[in-house]
Amino acid sequence: MNDTLSNTQQSRETIECDVLIVGAGPAGLSAALKLKLQANDAGKELSIIVLDKGAEPGSHILSGAVMDPRALNELIPDWQERGAPIKQPVTQDKLLLLTNEKCINLPDALIPDNFRNHGNFIVSLGNLIKWLAGQAETSGVDIYAGFSATEILYDQDTNIIGVVTGDMGRHRDGSKKEGFLSGIEILAKYTIFAEGARGSLAKELIKKFHLDTGKAPQSFSIGIKELWEVPSDQSHPGLVIHTTGWPLDKESFGGGFLYHLNDNKIALGLVVGLDYSNPWLSPFQEMQRLKTHPSIRKYIDRGKRIGYGARAINNGGIASMPDPCLPGGLLIGCNAGTLNASRIKGIHTAIKKWHDSG
Structure with a gap:
């Protein structure tokens, strides 16, 4: 078999969870933390996995942003006592x-x-993300850093059932290097996409499910x-x-x-x-x-x-926001176009949008 073939023709490891979140930015981590806290308060088990392409959460985010704290006040009212890196x-x-x-x-x-x-x-957004990741992990969320989601998995009824992570150890021509590791299938009852602006998976979903019908062009x-x-x-x-x-x-x-x-x-x-x-x-x-x-x-x-x-x-603002709801999934954060361009701010809207949805 040609070793440059698609992952679908390779044997893969499979991991299952209740909720899968693609992207460990403000939106993804806030979603994970909110869901886990709600489950803990209700005495229910809820397995949540967050995927992030960076070596660690926040590693690919450059410092320096102005943050409106209102959404964080609602999500974590005692963030100051918990040592959040929000000082200036x-x-x-x-x-x-x-x-x-x-x-x-x-x-x-x-x-x-x-x-x-x-x-x-x-704030240093990178430091804030690292802190949010720590809060999420403390609550029981699993964060898989260094894994990018490259393919969406669907069932026979076109419901989203998870993603496939990228292969590790391929040459530029697609052939396998020594120590090649095939991507992992992560199956979930619900998948939340928080890739950021122009996320590759979100673009596929918006086109496939016509989520931008009747919306102004982004x-x-x-x-x-x-x-x-x-x-x-x-x-x-x-x-x-x-x-x-x-x-x-x-x-x-x-x-x-x-x-x-x-x-x-x-x-x-x-x-x-x-x-x-x-x-x-x-x-x-x-x-x-x-x-x-x-x-x-x-x-x-x-x-x-x-x-x-x-x-x-x-x-594009509100007029350009796609329908965020999907069969088996949801778009949040900049994947859903929540940035407030007139205020040049997106951190609090990424957190707030999920907080209201939750």
Whole structure:
């Protein structure tokens, strides 16, 4: 038999559980924790498995986000007593209108409400995810890190019954390496998909079950982020800066952000709508240009970049959210388009959406 054949033609190990959750982000871990706590309170056994492609939960998430704590307050009211890594409150908001040479600092009275962050926190999302994973495991949830879900399993009636994890140990041409391990079939009574924006399995499900019928087309941006370590005199813990205008042209949607975390860290980034019409526009290059503006450069010119990354962002809003309900499953978090683009926030909506569903 050709060893590049599909997993369906290979013998696989099988694991069964009550609930399978694909993705250990804020939505997936909150779902796991909420379900397990409800089962524990009711005195019922409920086996829950969470799959995550990272080596550990949070390992592929770049630090630096502004978080509205309202959903976490409902999920874990005593999160402060439990030592959640949420320490830095927002102390000041700035909205800058940039040209290639100048900067207009919008007066506080003119800053739109959706850009105001009083009561919010600047967090390391990676650390928050690690903490949430610990809370979930303590409650009895099993987390399988280092496993990606590559295939959805259906029964004869097209009900979702689980997923297959990716093979380990194949060459680029698909042939097996020494020590090859075939993917695992994880069978579940209910499967929750929390892959994030443009998840590969969610795209299959939306198309297969016509979940976007009657919805506005989803739109996407790319968010590019860098994490900087700066001298203490350049660090202003709690300062949140958003920018609009330069380096993007008038026809392109997007803007910049700069979040001052504690420990002399700054998260700096640029969001660019992927509907731009200029074929020469490069979001990466625009990000590099943003860093040269005097109003931004003054915070990082003596610092060192210690991390960088990018991710897709769904910004269609409520009108573009697909029907989340599936036969045997559910879409949550950015898989379901819950990010609030106008507020540039998605952590609390990822947690809250599941909390309300639960």
